[in-house]
Amino acid sequence: MPAVQETIDRVAAIDVDKYKYGFVTDIESEKAPKGLNEEVIAFISAKKGEPQWMLDWRLEAYRRWLTLEEPDWSTVSYPKIDYNDLYYYAAPKVKDAPNSLDEVDPELLRTYEKLGIPLKEQEILAGVRKQGEPSELDEAGESNPYGRVAVDAVFDSVSVVTTFKDELAKAGVIFCSISEAIREHPELVKQYLGTVVPTSDNFFATLNSAVFTDGSFVYVPPGVRCPMELSTYFRINEQNTGQFERTLIIADKGSYVSYLEGCTAPQRDENQLHAAVVELIALDDAEIKYSTVQNWYPGDAEGKGGIYNFVTKRGDCRGKRSKISWTQVETGSAITWKYPSCILRGEESRGEFYSIAISNGHQQIDSGTKMIHLGKNTSSRIISKGIAAGQSLNTYRGLVRANPRAKNARNFTQCDSLLIGDKCAAVTIPYVESRTGTAQFEHEATTSKISDDQLFYCRARGIGEEEAVALIVNGFVRDVIQQLPMEFAVEAQKLIGVSLEGSVG
């Protein structure tokens, strides 16, 4: 079945005002008291069994945060968040730490099942996923063999189950929750945590440093090609819980890892805050590919509810010839504020950013990337596809900078916007700063509308209007979809259809 057909099936299966993932799992949770103060931070740290140095690190961040002002420079607007009216810690009650899926709360597994995430797929978990037939079509995701995926599922704040740990361990790859890493691999965490996104970085990152509760940790040793895609599904479940994930990925010399992050959140009346920090470090000749499909609840038809997503994602190409590539598909959240960035420090290092950002209804997206060229002969590439429908606002904000030592820095940027209807808007704000005469920066931007002729052509062939829009949009974003690992490409194509539902007619 072509992905487009699945998209339509999926659209058809969904009620206009009912977000598919808007259900609540009833699991007893253990919460920290509401509000934020040093006791709450100590509570979180104690819950995690953290050493003193970690608590000190958090407290230092907290004290700094108290001196910071919330940023207001992006184009998004939202009611003021009362940081003392949130819970900063909520863990599903675990009777005994689960070793296998059998021991995981069945209620939780049912949640994942509803989400349709691969955790439930026994063959994947067992590592015996069917090898599909070779692709007859060159379309991303059609009849492609599924690779194996290791899943570190994050349910609210606690990483519940980690699969494939053993096999990864054999390869020397460490893939665990950040809490576990703090306990089991303190030397690595101490060496790298906060070296890409310092505790002082920005309002949300500083807050995250003080109160982060969980997230993933990956270390790939020198020369190792990680034997499988690593994947985390985030999910916000507890009412009024801020999510403060912290992810740290280190690719040591000559290693390679591909990491997938996916998110869905249940429906909520009140806006929920999500302020994650992701740090990537690539040493000499290492490569990290980080892919995100984000479809958090965007709010109802009037824009009420929905997730506030204020994320700091940054990769440091610290080594020579290292490479970091961000690919993102953003379809959800009421508000997205997100700029996955690359610091191109190592000579000849390369940064890439591929993005699809879809806004519909009343969503506001302010996203883009920063490519900071520090080393000689560094290069970067930015492909951004923004799709605005309904009454949404879709802003691309990008910065490409070459420092004086970044001789022969090269960048290619392409920003394409597609408008559906006439009540939405797309804005492109590219900043370019070159402090070396030898830099070569190229920028291309286009804005287009789905033309009536295209729609009629599709309809005259029997394709209904909504399906035609999904088809045309999937074509528009094809360059980026092709960057995604197969598992995600299919999901992304479905999401595109779902998120554009009701955008025509």
Place this chain on the structure above:
Amino acid sequence: MLAIENLHASVEDGEGTREILKGLDLEIWPGEVHAIMGPNGAGKSTLGNIIAGKDGYEVTEGSVKFLEEDLLEMEPEERAAAGIFLAFQYPVEVPGVATMTFLKTALNAQREARGEKALSTPEFMKAVKGAADKLGVKQEMLRRPINVGFSGGEKKRNEIMQMALLEPKLCVLDETDSGLDIDALRIVSEGVNSLRSPERSFLVITHYQRLLDYIEPDFVHVLAGGKIVRSGGPELAKELEARGYAEFLEAA
């Protein structure tokens, strides 16, 4: 199959409403091939577009019936599923959408609308290969985004390939011959001829008698001034080729 009676249609342009079709009558029975010829701007494409269901034309009078159904009440995709196919005079580019994907989406959408089962990938591949081979369309072409960067002739050939795959009941060909080289004209005509059957009808819009040497029509009509001003057999096309439209333009 198709019955058009006293069709009046107009468009809104900068200066106001302009009537383009002014009382057009046309009847096509199953298995028949009708050719429509006429000067530029006569309303030939307008007729094709109205049959296929394009927005922007207002039908002020008259009726269009297809297999006893009121065609004007149907959405374009419903018409396609019911068996109407328009080979566009100017096929539209859809960037990033592989021809193969487009075809599969279209075919399965039509099948679903008719309550038929969707084709599996192997079944579809077989069907598309059959159609592509018939029209000399290379596999490589099927992987490219539909119509994007296709030459004029390739676009036309692609339209007929789609027609062969979708197996419509009424095929409207809008100047499919223009832009085709001599060999392509023959291949496309053979493709069309192989689809001729007692159940399938054709409405062939063309400026050139040459196409009608290959696709022999049962009837030839002259569309001028928004009406069919003369109808006849294949010999009428030859006459037009020799004499032009001057007499009809005066009459209109």
